[in-house]
Amino acid sequence: MADYICALILNKLRSNPDDHCVFIIKDAFESEKFVGRLGYLGLPLERVTLYFVSRDLKDMLTNYMSPYSLDGRNDLTVLQKYGQMIHGPFSEDEEITMLYTFYCTFEHRDLYPLRVNLFAQYMGRTALDHCKKEMEKYFFMPGMTAVCNIEGGRDSEKTRIPIVLMRCEEYVDQLKKKAVK
Secondary structure (H helix, E strand, O other), rough: OOOHHHHHHHHHHHHHHOOOOEEEEEOOOOOOHHHHHHHHHOOOOEEEEEEEEEEEEEHHHOOHHHHHOOOOHHHHHOOOOOOOOOEOOOEOOOOOOOOEEEEOOOOOOOEEOOEEEEEOOOOOHHHHHHHHHHHHHHHHOOOEEEEEEOOOOOOOOOOOOHHHHHHHHHHHHHHHHHHHH
16 A cells, blocks of 8 residues: 555656645554554655644644643644644654654534644754645644544544545445445
8 A cells, every 4th residue: 555655646746747746644554554654655754744644533642742831642632622733743853763753623612623644854943834834724624524434433523634535435335345345
């Protein structure tokens, strides 16, 4: 799967040489393997942005943010106190990493946060700030997101994801159903 997605990214960059391409990908693959492949590609990050989105409850039960809070038990506990906001990047700036983690919290406190990993190989602070600002467009702008179930929870637990990601997930589900028949 990682090879296939990398090929799609390269194809899009080649066929749109004057455009900035943004990919919003469900973070459900073997992330380390996928990120390693992306690293070898040497992507021109001035022309491409890659967001890996997770709405899985287990991905909120980490401890990136909790060291910065007084009552931190896990990130979900900390994040549920905030309205619409993007938190991050995590890890700290001085750490060398291929992915920076952000969390999106929403105005409606009954909506669970999203975890968004940004592919950020060799990305400096200015570029990180720009990507964080761009996230507002994809994750908060009216008409760009839709409410859906979180993964790993009950059907009553909801979050918001970009509509383009929801459509891709629906398409993949349809393909899976056809393959089973």
